[in-house]
Amino acid sequence: MGKTVLLIEDEQNIIEAVSFILSRDGWDVKIHANGHDAMDAVRTRRPDVVILDVMLPGKSGFDILSEIRADMAFKDLPVMMLSARGQTRDLDMARRAGANRYMTKPFSNAEVLDAVRALVPT
């Protein structure tokens, strides 16, 4: 079994597409589709890398990332944020919250794959 990616995203067809390309690349993809209890999912799944959407039902990706960084067990966990907003302000917010990578939608499959590989060298 490959390393684990936790995909926190509420858009079902993005979930299916990203899961497919990562699975084909050998990653074990876990899904969580809302913001409410995303931190619980991180603690339970203990992924090697997290792909985190910014706009989620229940809680924003920025808030979830802050919770991840506040937990000493996950302070170094690689997190890539996905957002439809490419503004400098959002990029700054992601950096301040501790994101390792910020990718704006729409992205290509190759970009996602390259970014995840770079965040978790095998």
Added chain:
Amino acid sequence: MSQRSMIGTRIRQRRVSSGLRQAELAKLAGISASYLNLIEHNRRRIGGKTLTQIAQVLEVEPASLREGAEVTLLTALREAAGARAGSSQRPAPELDRIEEFAGRFPGWAGLLAELEARRGALERTVEVLTERLAHDPQLAGALHEVISTATAIRSTAAILAETRELEPEWQMRFHRNINEDGKRLADGAEALMRYLEGGPDTGSDIKSPQDELHAFLDAHGFHFPQLEGWGAGTRVASLVENAKMLETASARVLASEVLTQYVDDARALPLDQMQRLIARHGAAPDDIADETARPLAQVFRRLAMLPEDVAGGPLGLIVADAAGAILLRKPVHDFAVPRGGAGCALWPLYEVFVQPARPVRAVLRQGDLRLEALAVAEQLRPAGFDRIGIFRAHMLLRPQTGSAESARQVGATCRVCSIPGCAARREPSILMDGL
């Protein structure tokens, strides 16, 4: 070439605009034509008595020849050059020759300065609009939906195109996903367009409770036959309950209030009585109010909510509270009327709050369109020593054609109004000089 040396250019411009030939000016100023020619081409310095004499002939102050409009022009050119600083695509502007440029080519220099000012204004407009869009939660949500759907389509399409051996069930699933997302994308883009176009569209997926209310009222032509006559009050709840256009609870509350008032107005001024009154007086609200002893505001509402064939023509109605919020909005023809809480302050709608007991009549115009506006403030709660009075302004609108009466020019709201020099302007228009 120095600022002072451009005096010659200003002399030439002034002479030409005065219709004088060079020889005539030279003679009147007591100098030779060839000397004046050198002065005008900035090849001779000028000052003192000669400058005073030339200024007298040209009927201007000597100072205006010494310090012309070029000061402003040169400042604008320097700003334009400053805006180009840091760009390495083209050679840097020759700042050391800026006065020579302005002096030799005043037309081009003026055009450059004007274009630079326009560029700056547009840049600021874009910044403000971008900021505004970024803080519009409805728009942000809709854009997120569209971009997320586009992302799903892009990823799925790439999988279908690039994966060599894709199992049939995956192929089927991804085709289905693309089909679903394509439809969502089309719907989302359409909803966005409707939102950006700004109208209270009955089919829009992005609307406020007020938009839902007005779409509902508009769909009924602002007239509800089932609410005419006695006992109609019991039908309001079911009418609202069954209105599919009223999707939110807030919109249903607003609609209930409007329709309950409709029932009260219809009870006070029954349809058959209104038909008789209009046949006798025309749609003249003050005559109807006099004869029925009903408040003007109630007559306005009743008239505006009658079918056009009963009222004798199209009638509009705007109702606002004292804070300027538009509570009811029935436009008439293409006249742009206030939509939200930042309407044009020149409308009689707001004027009546100054003297609530005094009705106001005004003829309004927008381009070639003219309206007669009748406004009055209705007191909902009287003022007391320990409480303020509550008022609502009502304004009845009817098209006016063929009248020579002077008209007040009004807009809808400052942001999209280009009336120059308006004393009531509260913010710049995006249609004029940028924000």
